[in-house]
Amino acid sequence: MTLETRTEIAELRAQVARFEKAEVERQAGSIKPIDEELQQGSDRVALSVLGRERSSGPWTWTGQVSFTWDQLLSLIGPNMVEAVAETAMRERVETAALSQANGMVHSRMHDVTLTDEAWGTVILQLRALGLIVSVSEYLKPGWKLTPTGDAYVIRQLALRRKD
Numbered sequence: 215m216t217l218e219t220r221t222e223i224a225e226l227r228a229q230v231a232r233f234e235k236a237e238v239e240r241q242a243g244s245i246k247p248i249d250e251e252l253q254q255g256s257d258r259v260a261l262s263v264l265g266r267e268r269s270s271g272p273w274t275w276t277g278q279v280s281f282t283w284d285q286l287l288s289l290i291g292p293n294m295v296e297a298v299a300e301t302a303m304r305e306r307v308e309t310a311a312l313s314q315a316n317g318m319v320h321s322r323m324h325d326v327t328l329t330d331e332a333w334g335t336v337i338l339q340l341r342a343l344g345l346i347v348s349v350s351e352y353l354k355p356g357w358k359l360t361p362t363g364d365a366y367v368i369r370q371l372a373l374r375r376k377d
Contacts, residue, residue, distance in 0.1 A: 347360050
């Protein structure tokens with residue numbers, strides 16, 4: 215690849231990033247109320263997972279783990295002030311799901327993965343609540359908190375005074 219081509223690619227990436235930033239700001243411009251008819255906060259959601267006992271073994275266990283929407287947001291929200299890759303978000307939830315799964319089965323799971331349907335449910339719900347927005351950092355899919363999502367995460371996770 216020539217220096218000229220690399221320079222042009224870098225300039226185009228920078229331009230895409232500027233456009234995405236402007237679009238995120240346009241879409242999310244201000245803090246909006248959250249639709250009270252949608253599941254949120256302390257409402258629980260069951261997510262389907264697959265588990266395996268060895269790192270290279272087959273997926274041998276299927277089950278469900280349960281989180282509140284606040285728990286899910288506390289897992290991924292603090293890292294989403296800036297854009298974060300979707301894979302990193304999913305891995306954080308799967309790490310928490312592994313702890314739950316190991317409490318439910320007789321043998322010890324090496325790792326678990328959320329089904330694509332379960333992960334899709336998480337993303338869809340957080341989008342429907344207006345808490346996250348899609349971004350692409352260097353052509354990789356990712357997500358970022360909206361101003362509404364940022365305010366929500368701060369409100370949920372900020373340390374409170376003890377009386």
